[in-house]
Amino acid sequence: MHGRTDIGAHALIGDGRSAALVAADGSIDWLCWPRFDSPALFARLLDAERGGRWTIAPTEPAVVRRHYLESSNVLVTSFRTATGRVSLTDLMAVVDDRERPQPMLPEHLLVRRLRGEVGEVEVEVVFEPRPEFGRAAFRMRDAGVLGVRIELGAQLATLRSHVPVQIRDDGSATAVVRVRAGEVVDFCLSWDGSAPGVLVEPGAAIDAIVERTNAFWRGWARGVTYEGPWRSAVLRSALTVKLLEYAPSGAVIAAPTTSLPERIGGDLNWDYRYCWLRDAAFTTCALFGLGQADDAAAFCGWLLHATRETLPRVRVLYDVFGRAPVDERELPELAGHLGSRPVRIGNAAADQVQLDVYGETIDAIAQLAIHDGAIDRATRKLLRELGDFVCGNWRRPDQGIWEDRGPARHYTHSRVLCWAALDRLLDLHTRGLLDGIPVDRFAAHRACIRTEVETRAFDRRLGSYVDALDGHGVDASLLLMPWYRFHPWSHPRMRGTFELMRRRLEVAPGLWYRDERAARVREGAFGICSFWAAEFLAAGGGTLDEARAQFEATLRHGNDLGLFGEETDPVTGAALGNFPQAYTHVGLVNAALAIAERTRLESTRSREVPRAPTPAPVLAAEGR
Secondary structure (H helix, E strand, C coil), X not given: CCCCCCHHHEEEEECCCCEEEEECCCEXXXXXXXXXXXXXXXXXXXXXXXXXXEEEEECCCCEEEEEECCCCCCEEEXXXXXXXXEEEEEEECCCCCCCCCCCCCCXXXXXXXXXXXXXXXXXXXXXXXXCHHHCCCCEEEECHHHCEEEEECCEEEEEEECCCCEECCCCCEEEEEEEECCCEEEEEXXXXXXXXXXXXXXXXXXXXXXXXXXXXXXXXXXXXXXXXXXXXXXXXXHHHHHHCEECXXXXXXXXXXXXXXXXXXXXXXXXXXXXXXXXXXHHHHHHHHCCCHXXXXXXXXXXXXXXXXXXXXXXXXXXXXXXXXXXXXXXXXXXXXXXXXXXXXXXHHHHCCCCHHHHHHHHHHHHHHHHHCCCCHHHHHHHHHHHHHHHHHCXXXXXXXXXXXXXXXXXXXXXXXXXXXXXXXXXXXXXXXXXXXXHHHHHHHHHHHHHHHHHHCEECCXXXXXXXXXXXXXXXXXXXXXXXXXXXXXXXXXXXXXXXXXXXXXXXXCEXXXXXXXXXXXXXXXXXXXXXXXXXXXXXXXXXXXXXXXHHHHHCCCCCCCCCCCEECCCCCCEECCCCCHHHHHHHHHHHHHHHHHHHHHHHHHHCCCCCCCCCCCCCCCCC
């Protein structure tokens, strides 16, 4: 029996090109090779019977503990049985591009190392590959010392170990091994796009691979400059975002999975193995805030490439190469996670109109420009074109930040992001970084957008901004208005908005729904919205104590390794949606950075000698 494995019971490992999810029971339940958005080789998460898995676990009941090696994405799971204890180390081989000479490795290599710690433990290995979500015919054969080979057209996957493996008629392979204290048993799964492939010998070669991979992650983690409260949680989030970065292009995907449900048994099951532009400004801010400027620059480089390909239109999402994702389609053969159907690959949201992505894109590029102190000619041209598009299209209705698949509406967040797009362009011009733009035209449209938002998106009776022009609902994205500098964080309108949202959207301590529709249908609480609340309080919308309490309450909803899904079931605390979610981890980082900055400012003020007050500055016409 394969049994049930909850979404949040998984750890993430990867190599900067693909990723695998490892359950607490020692089963690899998800793996797509060669890229994040490739068809799955193991997909137990989406179908416990047909999806495929690779399990290494004791044959007897065990107490399980797991952790990542310090400052690393190398996973260690400990199994303690009545007869002893073994550890299982899981990783995907990573090589530092600066390493010379480069070691000879397969295109992808997944290493699973068993080590006997105490006594003696019997361990069973069950290897059930199911290429292309279980839809592809494949051949598995025993090649002797060359291992068990899985041939799929020109592609070749090879399982190697010194332990004898028995191939079964059902397309699986098994082994049983007794591991004594001090013994090490290696299993290596390699993948190459075409035969012949590169094979790695279990044993001493694996020692070097484990050490190099661990050194790579530790070396990257040393570049994280954050030293504030909750450093371990921030570092884990940083390492998770790094795992979701496609190294060859710098793109950061939303999540490594598809179709994990936002509501168990429901149909809100989407493919998140792509790059959303709505995340662009937050991701860039988090990477710069962590001190990882190279990664921020790489991400923005991908962003510039992707948007140039589709100008004047900017897509909602792209694949890791900056192309349109495959057309959305359903896989009716798969049962879905706990019966949550349909299972989808591709994402039709790519063809939606979402005007907020223009503000996100321009804001991210502006952050890079200010950091570098310069903008190249091609980027200046792109920014002008984006500004022209915003001026000509900001009055249109759209699908909004949450990608509503119903009728388009005039969402407040979309209007604010159009305002932010023009505001950033004008700011870059003022800084002397962007010339040749129609300043008067951009400024006039910016003023018109502000007037419309302040008159039609603010409900005086409620004392709050609302989700859409002339509407009456609230949406967590309204918390971001100060983030884009539309209002100061402490502005009375923002305080009123926060209080109304807290009454309507906060479902439990540290958990917020993203909007009122989610509250009505009892969807999960949205992870990043909960961290937005903490950032809002920390940045000036509340007290430092309130911000810390909100942050800590949300932090408690990660799994035992500090990983977060897209949503959290407010009743059970279980993770929902695709997992782990980059958006949530970026929200955690930015909230922590805001709390650290507020702490620094308050500490500095407490040490200052009191001085005579100076007149408050007059706010500019744009409300800054």
